Amino acid sequence: MEMEPLYKPQGVEERWQRTWEEAGDFHPDPASAGPTYVIAVPPPNVTGVLHMGHALNASMQDVLVRRHRMRGFNTLWQPGYDHAGIATQAVVEKQLRAEGTSRLEIGREAFLERVWAWLHEYGGVIMGQFRRIGASLDYERERFTMDDGYVRAVMRFFVHLYERGWIYRDNRIVNWCSDCRTSISDLEVEHLDVDDALTYARYPLADGSGSLTIATVRPATILADVAVAVHPDDDRYAGLVGKDLVVPVVERTVPVIADERVERDFGTGALKITPGHDPLDFEIGRDHGLPELTVLGFDGLIEGDVPAELAGLTEDEAAERVVEWLREHGQLEKRESYRHAVGHCERSGTRIQPLVSLQWWCRMDELARPAIEALESERVRFHPPVHGRVALDWLRAIRPWNLSRQLWWGHQLPIWYCPDGHVTCAESEPVACGECGSEQLERDPDVLDTWFSSALWPFATLGWPEETPELRAFYPGDVNVTGRGIIFLWECRMLMAGLELMGTIPFHDVVINSNVLDGVGRTMSKSLGNGVDPLDLIHAHGADATRYGLLKMSSTQDVRFTTGPIEEGRKLANKLWNASRLLLAGGGVEVEARPSSLEERWILARIDATRAELEADLDGYDFAHAVDRLYHLTFDDFCDWYLEAIKPRLGEPDVRATAFAALERLLKLLHPVLPHVTEEIWSHLPARESRLILAPWPEPMPHDAADAEALATAQTAARIYRRSGVRIKVPGESERIFEAVVRPSPDGQGDVEAERGRVHREIERAERMLANEKFVANAAPDVVEAERRKLADYRAELDALGG
């Protein structure tokens, strides 16, 4: 095949992607012997498309996976999709609305059929996009959190927890999203600052002896007040505790109670208690045995025991009426503007409506304990470590998990009720009630939180609860790579589920990838329209360049996106391509390291040193430094020095054989980052039978420090020559390299004076330091020694410059 001077990734990349996959290179055999290396991809939403976060996350994982595959590990990168309960249901509901109907109108069964139909037509496109970026996932093993086997795993998990006694049903306050029409967990609530009005309302004492003023941001909830609480030590209200007040509008008589959870210095220090619609009030209400009244329904509209003219209003409308009532009755003391944080549904952006409802919960303390221990003992490590400490804090203060969602799309709870209200929990539909034997069973309509199934991902994808060969071979896995946003939602729960069900941690390292922000530091989002489509980058620069660029940008910090690093990657691929063209142009049949000259011994040593550094980078999940190292190895060491030095001798068979050997090692190191261009070049190397993807990772080689020093001499001489035009005499082989690398410029001399000045300044600096007695006395001996050597080197340079 002809090698053009300009490397064009388009076509080449797709061809290798097909070749690798069709050859089964991504598909490990569970029966193979030897150590395994396993990563389960964070399952993208089945409705999703590839965005920058996926592209970065996948690039990182693919580097780890490809390197371990080359090192001989039986490597599995497990792919699949998440059913993404709320998100998917919302998409289809929106579609129904556009058709003038609704899920309630068409019914549960028809709705679920619609979801499946929609998924078959439009869902599941992201695996194709993963292929395009070169992700070496085992696509033959694609799993879905709603496939039959996975559903069995979810049911088994639930029943297991139920039998442990950790799952219970309770009427408690939940985060209700009136838009999604479901409860959501604390972790799905986003706190946003909101401008509100703080309304001060007077509640008259029932005995007519005066009134007490409370402050509220939600006047509509006055309708559900069941008490007013003050701090027990608050002198202002000491005499009022135990007396009765009359709630405005509804004119209900309620007690004044004392509770330490009331903040004395907020508002008036008197807190109206609305257990039905406020989490703190709920707790206080339970402790004081107060009733839990509800005036806001699941639809966010006023309902319940309220004046008829208020029923059916929105909360805001009702609030207006209540304030109006207060004003008319002289009970409105004042209203002032007030900015504070309010919980919003992360998915819909709707303001959370705390309300009491009957939900299924899971106690988490016993599940958390082994996970806490795994983190404390560092059997599981986070990278960077700060996230592990945050995860620990969360686990130590863990709260019950609201498992049930009032949705249709998802895993329906394996809970059945008989007419007498007995509960039967079973993996599949029971024939009769476990308590009374009734055969009239009705299944709980709710579904499980999406993250309940995600918790099982590292082993449910391998066939659990069946004892499959895959489960035996590939569990536990090694690493999980994901974003910061789902450490509690996903990472912590995988740890807990893995320890509980499998008895072991699902992976030993958790790598948290950075967020890719837009050019001015904002999160990329659909609504802002500031997102960059990774597929556009791949089309423009190639998958290799995109991978390189994203890895270069990755860091422990969030990073602002620029195309610079991706263009750098494209140049690296092109440079490598042209270096290979230079070597391949002359033909040749041998690939064998037979170094005879200094530069040959040096480049082999240099590549090997980089191999060791690269391994250290990757072992620490430092991808940015890893790719930077590869860039400079390729450009500076391999091309600028080695190739330039051997160019005059490229006709010699031994020189060619060694050059091919050096290129082969370079390609191997680059392959995990730039899989396509390296595989393409590899296929042009002499006597290639296997593919680079399966080639063994380079073994360590002995180094000779003297070679590096001799090469450095040539490099210094060349630098001085280029800058000043002064030729420094260098010994033996260094002299030949100098000759090969320096091409005298036709314009003649550089600036000797400028170079002399530069060296002069360095000498002065070193002399000043060494003249400082305190420095010589207090600094570490090796630091002083290094400074002396520098001084000597600079003096030699100055001498060479004639000055």
Add this chain to the structure above:
RNA sequence: GGGCGCAUAGCUCAGCGGGAGAGCGCUCGCUUCACACGCGAGAGGUCCCUGGUUCGAUCCCAGGUGCGCCCACCA
């Protein structure tokens, strides 16, 4: 309200106790027979501010300013 992190060249970022770095951009010179997605040379920086520790601070400590993130039941 609590916790964490970041401020270094025009831009995006490395470095984190002893000579201020990379890539891009910019200037100048090169159609040198692998590559103009290239080669060579160069300009450009009170390393946010104020104190402190140290022989020595971009790097450590304290405070300040600005930005960001996470957690959170002060209505």
